[in-house]
Structures are given as structure tokens and as C-alpha cells.
Amino acid sequence: MTQFLIKRFIKDPENIRDEKVRLAYGTLTSAIGMCCNIFLFILKGIIGLTIHSISIVSDGFNNLSDCMSCLITLFGYRLSAKPADKEHPFGHGRMEYVVSFIVAIIIFIFGFQLLTTSIDKIIHPDEVSFNLVLVVILAASILVKVWMAFFYKSIGTKINNLAIKAASDDSRNDVLATAISLIAIILSAVTKDIPFDGIAGVILACFIFYSGYGIAIEIINQLLGAPASKELTAAIRNQMLSHKEIVGVHDMIIHDYGPGVQIGSAHAEVNAKMDFLAAHDVIDEAEREIEENLHVMMTIHMDPIIVDDPQLNEYKKMVDAILNAIDPNLSMHDFRMVSGPMHTNLVFDILVPYDEKLSNAEIKDKIDAQLAGKPVKFYTVIHFDRGFISEEDE
Secondary structure (H helix, E strand, O other), rough: HHHHHHHHHHOOOOOOOOOOHHHHHHHHHHHHHHHHHHHHHHHHHHHHHHHHHHHHHHHHHHHHHHHHHHHHHHHHHHOOOOOOOOOOOOOOOHHHHHHHHHHHHHHHHHHHHHHHHHHHHHHHHOOOOHHHHHHHHHHHHHHHHHHHHHHHHHHHHHHHHHHHHHHHHHHHHHHHHHHHHHHHHHHHHHOOOOOOHHHHHHHHHHHHHHHHHHHHHHHHHHHHOOOOOHHHHHHHHHHHOOOOOEEEEEEEEEEEEEOOOOEEEEHHHHHHOOHHHHHHHHHHHHHHHHHHHOOOOEEEEEEEEOOOOOHHHHHHHHHHHHHHOOOOOOOEEEEEEEEOOOOOOOOEEEOOOOOEEEEEHHHHHHHHHHHHHHOOOOEEEEEOOOOOHHHHOO
């Protein structure tokens, strides 16, 4: 069904960087969501009022709030599809994050209302009527939400849209919510002494709060500047290293201006003896390939390094081993040496993970202590820096 809808309503569905295509996906998901949620709201409202179930009525209003979320996200898709302008030269893609945050706020508001109503229902319970036909209809509504969860998940993953992924999580929670309400109805038919309906409402409110919290945290992380995914940074690294002239990659930075708009930079290590124009051509080709294949506009800085000096390579290997013994998560780049008659300076950068327990001074002291026992007198000149991508990729 999902593929049928995509083929029927989306032109050029694979061109997910195009704002018009992303808008078409967003419009499709919003329209499907509104139709399904309005249907479920009416269905659950009738069932809930018929059998006097607060959890079912609340579940129905949850579907109505989902419908409102669809309207808000549709508005957001249209804003994010606006082309770049003077005030926003990188486009309006981050509007998808803003809209997703609004959806999270709506989820919190509904969760609070449900919690207060359910607590009142526990204190002042009403008798819940059991009706097998209505229970069967309610079970069928669960199947609708299961399909919606998979539908949203498929499209949200395809176009990397947080709002649609959030809708998938919300639909999944709706499945659980309706299932809990259904169980409460069945249990209420068994015994009248325990207010299962109100208890189910409290449990649903907790799930709704949890769902809204997860969505809000993910969006806030994106707005604050979360690192690029490991998959993307690894793909960029592999694309650069596919050129045999590039022997190392470091200092990679990826800026996210919304899905489909990513700008990055990196340092590429090349043989210092390589022809300058030839090296420039390799760098240009790598930048072009990354933009074409991975849709990231990259600026690559060329770092000339000496690769055929046996002594430098020996010292580099020695320092690598020392770093690995201190902490395998420490990594080194831009290694150079300055030899003199009395001592040798080792100059290099160390990438320190954010969760490293040792201070920069302690790391340097440990390195110097290991080098002190060597036949050559070494001095270290170390620059410590932090990674802007997942440290495992560095």
C-alpha cells in the first residue's frame, strides 16, 4: 500500500533532496494521517460514549490531536520547502525541526489533560459497559494504527524527516494506548471493584509523556547541533580514501541546515612530494563525488605529509602505541618531527573524546613519561582538540 501511494502521488520519488519532492511526501503523509485520525476519532468517540469509557474517549481525542499535528506539520513542510533567500541563504529546511517540536508540545499538553482526567476517573469511577461488537471494532482500529506506524516509518526513514518519524512513534504509542484501553474494558467486565478504566488512562498518559519527551530531546539535539550520523561520516571518509592519493582524513565537520542541506569540511592528508596541481585535482574530484553521491557540500583542506621517511614513520608508530596504551579512543594526526643535535621535537595533534577522564596535561605527562626512557631525547609539542563528529569515526 505504501509503495502504491508513493507511485500514485509522488513524482520523481527518489529525488529526496528536491524541496518539491519533500513537500509532496509531507503532504501525502499529512493527508493520510488526517483521514485516518479523523476516522478513528469519530469511531472511538462513539464507542467511548456508548460504553462510558474515559480511556477510549481520551484515546479518541488523542487521535484528534494527531490530526491537528498533521495540519501543523503540513504547514511546516510548506515553509521548509521555500527556496533559499537573502535572510536564509541555506534554505528553510530546519523548519521541519521547529514543527516537530510543536508536535511534541501538543503531545505533552494532551498527556497532561489525560492524566488529570484519569486521576479523577479513579477517584470517581463510572461503570464501564462491556460490548463484544464494540471491542472487536476497537481491535480493528489497532490494525489501522499499526499500518500508519509502518507507513510513517517507511517514508520518514526514506526522506530523513524527524516530523514523520515522530508521527511513526506516536502511531506506535497509539497502538499500545488502544490495546491498554481494550484490556481495561475486558477487565472492567470481570470486576467492578477496581477502576481499571482510570488506571489505564494514567498508564496511557505516562506513555504519552515518554513519547513526547523522546521526540523533544531528538529535535532539541538537532537544533543545538548534534553530530552527523556515523553512517554518513563513514561514507564520506570512505569516499575520500577511495582516492589512493589521499592517505588520511581528519578534522571532519558536518553542519546540518535541515534534511537535504548539509555542508561540511575535512582535512585530507596527501604525500608532500605529490605535484600540487595533481593533488588539487584529486581534492576537487573528491568534493564533487561526495556532493553527488552523499548530498553533502564538502570543502576539503589538503594536508601535505611526509610518507616515505623511515625515522618519522617509526616515531609516529611509537607515539601511536603509547596513545593506545593510555586510551584506545585517543587518536593522533598531523604528526611531524624537528630533529636537532641535542633533542628531537615531536609535533602532533591529539583528538580527545568528550568523555575522556584524563585532562590534557595528564595525557601529555603520560606520553612524556613513556618517551623519557627512549635512547633519543624527545620533546613533545601537542595540540589537543575535540571532534565534531562521532568519535568512533575519527
